[in-house]
Amino acid sequence: MEVIVRPTRESAVALVARLIADRLRARPELVLGLATGRTMEQVYQALIASGVSFARATTFNLDEYIGLGPESPHSYAYYMRARLFDHVDIDPANTHLPDGTASDLKQAAADYERLIREAGGIDLQLLGIGESGHIGFNEPLSAISSRTRDKTLTPTTRRQNAAMFGGDPERVPTRALTMGVGTILEARELLLLACGSAKAEVVARAVEGPITASVTASALQLHANCKVVLDEEAAALLK
Ligand code: F6R
16 A cells, blocks of 8 residues: 655645546556545546546446436436536446446346456546545445445445535435445555545544454555555544
8 A cells, every 4th residue: 555645635636636647548448446525526627627538438436325316416427427427528338337226236236246347347446535434335344355235324424425415414315336345456456535634533544554344445455556645634643
């Protein structure tokens, strides 16, 4: 795990966007794993501004809320169109998110894993970290070998994401379909971005604590090619 600390949120975001753009330029047919959330909004703005082409890229998002279709403004499918896909030259047919409205979620999860395999696996997976220590929506006690499946969101996560639901945690869906920790660890390269003091404690536990299912992001320590990019606030509790 390579930890890179940047003085400001802006410079941390700029570095992550530059790394992604570099990988896309070096390998235009990149299979890119994407994340959502507030931290990523600025990364996508910077990627759009970079002018890098997504024409031959394929994307797989980490997760989607269960019960929200792609037209719901709260769905991650909507988020991705609004914040990235509608502003770059990606072929919408090459963008993928788990289907949170599937009547058979087990089948939808298995289909998602198969699509990732058929695409040749993920070259670069972008990650944020939740205050619960989650990556994707792998909440505490997710197994390190877990695959795409439905997960119940913790109260911490529903509180963290309430801002996107008018500030009311009760309006945040209770479940999500998420790539598993095992799915994420199979990506050839991982790139985690965390900014702000609210993430400092969980970042310290994930990066310097024991590998434990209580902090699922600690599993990233097992990956041979993982960069963790932090601003100074998120890095404040590292030794
Ligand atoms: C969402 C996802 C989550 C977020 C995490 C941080 O697709 O993968 O793990 O990255 O919850 O969210 P923000 O950036 O809103 O703090």
